[in-house]
Amino acid sequence: MTQSTVNAELAFKQPFGAQEKEILTPEAIAFLSELATRFTAKRNALLATRTMEQRQIDAGTLPNFISETYSIRNREWKIRGIPLDLQNRRVEITGPVERKMVINALNANVNVFMADFEDSLSPTWEKVIDGQINLRDAVNGxxxxxxxxxxxxxLNPNPAVLICRVRGLHLPEKHVTWRDEPIPAGLFDFALYFFHNVKALRQKGSGPYFYLPKTQSWQEAAWWGEVFSFTEDRFSLPRGTIKATLLIETLPAVFQMDEILFHLRDHIVGxxxxxxxxxxxxxxxxxxHPDRVLPDRQSVTMDQAFxxxxxxxxxxxxxxxxAFAMGGMAAFIPSKDPERNAQVLQKVKADKEREAAxxxxxxxVAHPxxxxTVMAVFDRALGEKPNQLDVLREEDAPITAAQLxxxxxxxxxxxxxxxNIRVALQYIEAWISGxxxxxxxxxxxxxxxxxxxxTSIWQWIRHEKTLDNGQVVTQALFRDLLAEEIRVIQEELGDQRFCQGRFDEAARLMERITTEPELVEFLTLPGYRLIP
Structure with missing residues (x-):
């Protein structure tokens, strides 16, 4: 089935093989079509609002708390509640929805596995469909x-609790169109994971749990709340069956956390x-804003004031x-060299002790x-408690916009x-290679x-920042260093690996998105055009 219209609205641009037929059943497609029809237009309007608000910040208005929602921030209310199997989340592991990774992550010494359709997955059509099959099989044991x-x-007998991270609001699923436009990728991921797993999850005392990425406003959170409530009603499920943890990973969202929790209060757990x-x-x-330019990435650690x-x-x-307050990612990975590994574990331990305290x-964590090491840190901090909801930080002075x-x-x-050049170039090459x-x-x-x-390099070029050796960062300097670092990567990887890769395409893409006058919002958007 290619370019076939399954119903009046949805069309698929890939043939349906055995894998697709398992996941894209007529009933699942009908549900996906309902979601796309009901929620795509509003999602598009939310993305347009992002653009408008960014223009205001570009013109000089700094982000701030919202005066109109003062009453939400200052009155007492609580979220609906947290299911029993999400009460203890002291260590969560994250990774893509690839089959071996899913098994190893669920078997690790962790409480939760966040199975990722987003930042750690290159969303080729094959990987997205395989990911749905892998999670279905994991849920079924x-x-x-x-x-x-x-x-x-x-799988071991008692695997970790599964949470599915869907793709962000900005990302399309180009292989499925609604009225000739790619559907929102997050709706695609949500619809299929929910549809195929809700029954089995509930039968074993769990539920359809999600991580929501890249949210920029309470209105976007409220949109997800509408998606969840519509879905619960459609399948005759109690309100609050679907639970979500939302990532505060955008600067605008940090000023709207109360509002986000309030508008998702039936479904949010943290x-x-x-x-x-x-x-x-x-x-x-x-x-x-030239006065807000960041230094080297290695300097931007969690002890920085902002x-x-x-x-x-x-x-x-x-x-x-x-609601739960979950800590961030330890991006380090263990080393086979004992001395180096001891240093890695010490850095991770110090980072996690700060979070627990x-x-x-x-x-x-990103690696089993x-x-x-991390479980031991949180075990010491929490003792017999499943979480730290009792730590209210009431003695803290109010945190101001200036501090953030x-x-x-x-x-x-x-x-x-x-x-920065070597990391970004190698990552882009890997991403477009799947x-x-x-x-x-x-x-x-x-x-x-x-x-x-x-984006650091783009911003340094934009504001003609000076390096500590006196060099001004220009497009010409970037291009010179890019050419030199490509050769370094070739030496590090060897000619065979380098020539088999897509480094020329990656370098062209990196050069373009680092030197264009307008900052490209996400590298995954132009990168998506280079994957099948």
Whole structure:
């Protein structure tokens, strides 16, 4: 079935093989079509509002708390409640919805696996469909995987709780169109995961749980609330069956956390400090403000004042409303070198001790090898308690807009610029080749960390910033360093791997999105055109 209209509205641009027929059943397509028909136009309007509000910030208006919603922030209310199997979330692991990864993550020493259709997945049609099959099989307990050497992977008896992260509001699913326009990718991911798994999840005492990324306003959160409520009504489910954790990973959203919780109060269970995307959003949102330009990426750590304020405000806001405050991602990955590995574990431990001491209820890791270290940190901090909802931070002084927007200390260096180029280039090459989760120089890179790398350079060029060696950052300097770092990558990887890759395409894309006069909002949007 190619370009076939399944009903009056939806058309599919890929043939239906065996995999598609398992997931894109007539009943699932009917549900997806209802969601697309009912919610696409409003989603498009929300994206238009983003553009309008960004223009105001570009013109000089800094983000701030909303005066019109003062009453929501200042009266007492709570979210609807948190299911039993989400009460203890002290360690969560994240990763793409690939079959072996799903099994290993669910078997790790963690409480929750966030199965990711978003930043750690390159959304080829095959991977998106396979991901739905993998999660369905995981929910049913039938998932297994045998590698080329014959090693078999299967689920342990008590796997972690599964949460599905759908794609962000801005992303299209180009292979499915509604009235000749690509449908919202997040609706596609949500509809299929919910439809195929809600019954089995509820039968085993869990439920359809989601992570919502890249939200920029309470209106966007309310849109998801409408999607969830419509779905519950359509399937005759009690209000609040669907539960979501929303990532506060954009600068505009940090000023609207109470409002987001309020408008999703039937369905939300917590907010998460999506720190890497938040740093990216700080750059992107304040791109026209020369006094807010960030230093080298390595300097932008959680002890910087603007990030510390963000973490503490999120905890205080969530716990006041009975919602979880989840910590951010440890992007380090274990090393086979014992000395290097000890350093990695110490850095991760210090980061997670800061989060636990601040009052976070749990945190994220990107690799199973970090789970024991991080679990020990939160076990010490929480003891017998399942969470830290009792940590209200009532003694804190109110956090101001100025604190959340505070410029960041640190140097801009040529070494930092070169590192940004190498990381972004290798990540873009991997992404357009179908891999969205890539170990590079000891860190697990996903789209968010690559975005920091390329938008930093764009902003340095835009404002003609000077490196600590006196060089002014210009397009010409960037192009020179890009050419040199391509050769470094070729030497590091070897000629065979380099020539088999798509580094020429990646370099062209990186050069374009780093030097265009208007900042390209997400590298995944032009990148999406380069994947099948």
């Amino acid at each position: 039938t998932i297994s995987y045998t590698n080329e050497a014959g090693k078999r992977y299967q 907010l998460n400090c999506g720190r890497w995307d938040y740093i990216f959003s700080y750059i992107k949102t304040l791109k026209n 990030l510390d304020a963000y973490s503490r405000l999120l905890i205080k806001t969530c716990h006041r409303r009975g 601040n009052g976070h209820d749990g945190t994220w 090898g970090l789970a024991d 927007l505070e410029p960041c200390r640190g140097a801009r260096t040529e070494a930092g610029m070169r590192a 891999n969205g989760c890539v170990p590079i120089y000891g860190l697990m890179e996903d789209a968010a960390t690559a975005e920091i790398s390329r």
